[in-house]
Amino acid sequence: MVSLTIDGRPVKVKKGTTILEACEFLGIDIPTFCHLKQLKAEGSCRMCVVEVEGARNLQISCATPCAEGMQVHTRTERVVSFRRLVIELLLANHDTNCFSCPATGRCKLYQYAMEYGVEHSRFAKYKPHHPKDESSEFFNYDPSKCILCRRCVRVCNNLQANHTLSLKNRGPDTWVGLPFDKLFKDSNCVSCGNCVSVCPTGALTAKAGKSYRIWEVTKTRTTCPYCGVGCQMDLLVKDGQVVGVEPAEGGANPGILCVKGKWAYHFVNHPDRLTTPLIRRDGELQPATWDEALDYVTQGIQKIKEESGPDAIAGFASARATNEENYLFMKMMRAAVGTNNVDHCARL
Amino acid sequence: MTNSIAEVVDADAVLVIGSNTTEAHPVIGAQIRQAVGRGAKLVVAEPREIPLAQDADIFLKIKPGTNIALLNGLMHVIIAEGLYDREYVENRTEGFAELQEVVEDYPPERVAEICGIDPEDLKAAARLYAKAEKAPIFYAMGVTQHSSGTAGVMSIANLALLCGKIGKYGCGVNPLRGQNNVQGACDMGCLPGDYTGYQKVANPEARAKFEKAWGVKLPEQPGLTVTEAVQAIEDGKVRCLYIMGENPLLSDPNLNHTEEMFKKLDFLIVQDIFLTETAELADVVLPAACFAEKDGTFTNTERRVQRIRRAVPAPGEARADWEIVQEVMLRLGYENQADSPEEILAEIASLTPSYGGISFDRLEREQPQWPCPSPDHPGTPILHVGRFSRGERALFKPAHYLPAAEQPDDEYPLILTTGRILYHYHTRTMTGRNEDLNRISGRSFVEINPADAAKWGIESGARVKVESRRGEVVVDALVTDRVDAGVIFMPFHFGDGAANRLTNDVLDPTAKIPEYKVCAARVERY
């Protein structure tokens, strides 16, 4: 353990803890653009700088480990004016037409500009913007909104390990692009959307992103309904409808999802969903009440059970339903119907 | 999985066999690629050049249905070169002599011949795996969906045991389960011979325990598997099917036959979220809530129990599956005490040692992996550490390679193998509702090697008829050397151009799994 003070508050942390983590623990808010918990800190955005007594330079809190006796100040004049300058430098070349931006409300640049009182940049705009790429089925890329925090590139290369996004050129000409200037649709992109999930601005946004503002949605932590990996994710819900999915960090998924988990949620609110019980009458499935349907089910089961015994009935449980439902289904077949003819599609 | 997913990132070498990981389990695929990025060596054994093959140090493009020959070949090299873990074999296993005798028959040259690979690659792969300290094996349906699937799984276990790689961090045998809660459905006893936690129906003690807890007399004879039940319809032994959330009329092999059987049923109950191919034949359809509309738990492929939570209301009158089943049970004269998923999980925990320590309350804070017998037990990230379920020693179960049940001949000269693609899930009841996914991949197709395509005058994009002894479908051709000459591949997701109209419903004698991965077929321009 190491002891240090942050803004005069003493704190003890495990060796190797970064200043940012220690601040989080104390509830001290530190602005960040490039920081992503799942990835090694690379310290490129410089927003999270703090003052460490005895150090000539400002130190980035995301990567600097706490040291014994360290005295950290998170909001000195030097720190605040530096952060303000970083915001101004980014704003100089940022497309500030926020009215049409899907990220409005969740944009970190916007949020910090407000917080640090930056209403305009004193610096000159000098960069031409690269063309938009709206070729993906699921998301849009607008380089004019990019602040080069490189989260997308790092997620694509280091977590998804797909190597679709890369940094092109250098210095002020640096931009995030695809090899050989390909469009997403022509590239090796697997549409996992993890770049979209981590973009702090409106550079990478879901195509459906304009349909909700972040303050309109609630988030519910759940488990992905697709393959057996069991990724953790948050459902974004607006007015009783699932409007988006964000990856969460789970035992099986380091804050990433695949194309199905991230984008294939439309079935939930799909008009084809069954909304009422159906009973086959005159050769056709016709709507029925729950009472009718349930009676019909039990009468059918009872009849066959009486005629041919319980083993004339078989039940297929579901690899898609919950443990509790499968348990109950199994219990129904064994305890209420009286047969061990219960299985599911594990083999299929 | 004997081990945990996250361990793979630390691996020194990874062996993937019969798993198109980046497409079927993309987030595990990504983590395998992370490992490769950190310097891990990768061996991929697959009949198709799947995306992960491009990341592989050694890609063994084996003929479909030759897994066991390959695995025996690997073990042959490892034993011949003295690369196996002598201490582990001596102290933790039984039956080494028998294993040695079987794999003796699989020298690299013979295996290379059977599998259609270079013997040097086989040797290199064997050395890589055996010498690596942390080396997990990942496998999936490419190993299991064969008439010799059980033997394939055993052979994988043999290989891992031989190299002392079970019960160790970063190693293990790791089957990747295809569906979100297929592990949980098994754990919950939705198997004809098992109660929850694999307590056997045939075990009188287990039965007595459940009889006491449930307050009823329980049937003694193990029941029928899905595939057996469908066969039993034929002779009138099974007259009623109750299907909750499955779509066998797309996922079963030899669909034409299955469809015929289903039509013979006296009473078909289907409970689902959509009117699936199966529901369309039903006598009664019960509308169910989907994962976003209910509370409960799923158990993932690494045995981790995790929550799902109600985020939106179910549409119309749809109800959660547990509520519906609860109602049916009540009307059948059985009253459950538990009245919420939370209470049902508590009942499961009370009857299931491996789930004993799992509760809704605990899952708010952590998601343990079973076995987790008590509330203070941390869960079990790695199985078989120091001890196997059968005792201190594991038993080698060597098996000889047997060719797939159906081999290509003059009439059906090609081997058809099936699998999944990235953009769809199982029978597309869910993913098929995404227009964006359908625009990327909306139609069934068959992959065919350029040499075969030339032989039958087929071009990419052309419509072709694919036929087997059991049926025929018309699909788009995709000419690609991803598959070798003599092999064609189809995804099984699509209703129109359904691969399972062609697949062979011959079963593995032990697991009763159908041989989806190999059947004889032919193609022609349509």
Add this chain to the structure above:
Amino acid sequence: MEETRVVLHKAGEFLPTSSLEYEAVGGYAGLRKAAADPDQIVDVIKASGLRGRGGAGFPTGLKMSFTKGAVADQKYVVCNADEGEPGTNKDRVIMEEVPHRLIEGMIIAALAVGADQGYIYLRAEYPHVKKVLEKALEDARTHGFLGRDIMGSGFDFDIQLFIGAGAYVCGEETALLDSLEGKRGEPRFKPPFPGVAGLWGKPTLVNNVETLANLPAIMVNGPEWFRSMGTESFPGTKLFTLSGNVNNRGVYEFPVGVTIRQLFEEVGGGCPDGRRLYAIQTGGASGNIIPASLLDTPMDQESCDKVGATFGAGDLMFMDETCCLLDVLENLAEFFVKESCGKCTPCREGNPQLLHLVQKFRRGKAQDGDLDLLIELGSAMTIGCLCGLGQMAPNPILSVVRFFPQVFAVNNVYVRGAS
């Protein structure tokens, strides 16, 4: 004034690529001594007080001790020969004239830290040096100084030559390592320092050419001898590169602490055509520009720091009275815009703004507040950029603001040195 040649000892008097001829003038004696007791090397270097010659002046022995102390299955020694600082040519001279001294130094360093693989990261703009080094390395291998069981010591070590791709930032040691690994050359956050986790994550000793070339003589003559030259805090000699408006441009070796005046007048022979000296850029393109009035400053780190000059890698670019400092600053600012790697915000976005502001002054378009903004931005970059490149890039501008404030008089269109 007579040079004191340690690194350049006997340079020009023998065939550079021949180890036999190098041995004849005392070469590889340091290695023999080092190989006799490798465990002592780090202590000897520590005692000598040798400090890095690449610009930062970090104590070499201490740096070595980090890598020596790190436990790993593989360690590396990397020679930073990416001499990209405009106005610096000293490493080129060493590699051209005494390549075996560098090779010998690298072997000693490898022995000291326990590395068995070395790399020389050479800038692509030195194609002739590449040929010399290739020959010298081959010759060293032929004569058993590289490869397996070096000189019967049981020690294995070889050196691979790696050619950079023309990025100034790759002179920064961590960017150099990324580049060496085949990645985009960008500085890494430190810690971990390369000494502990460097090339491919393994402990790596990264030293400048001149630093490594000092090791053989220290091994032969001992730390006391080394400390007898230079200053107390910065012992030894240093290669100084004189460039710009000076008669005898070139690379010269003198004890650290020689004054700028001695180098300018006695070695450099003053400005051509009898013109008056106006300003000196010290320490290369990212160094401070100081007025002629500071000519008596001794060239050592402490003295330079005290007056606001930059010791750096020992570069001195002289500017006479015909020189326009805004021209110079614009040129330098353009250089840093081009050479910023683009990783951290203030360097990537700040350098173009520095350039833009300098251009405004240069073109007479500056407004009230521009100078304040220039100072604010420049100062912020020095304390907040990720690596030395961004932190040092504003130095020329800020030093001109300090020493030549008249240059930034608003809309003073063309301020010549004479004014």
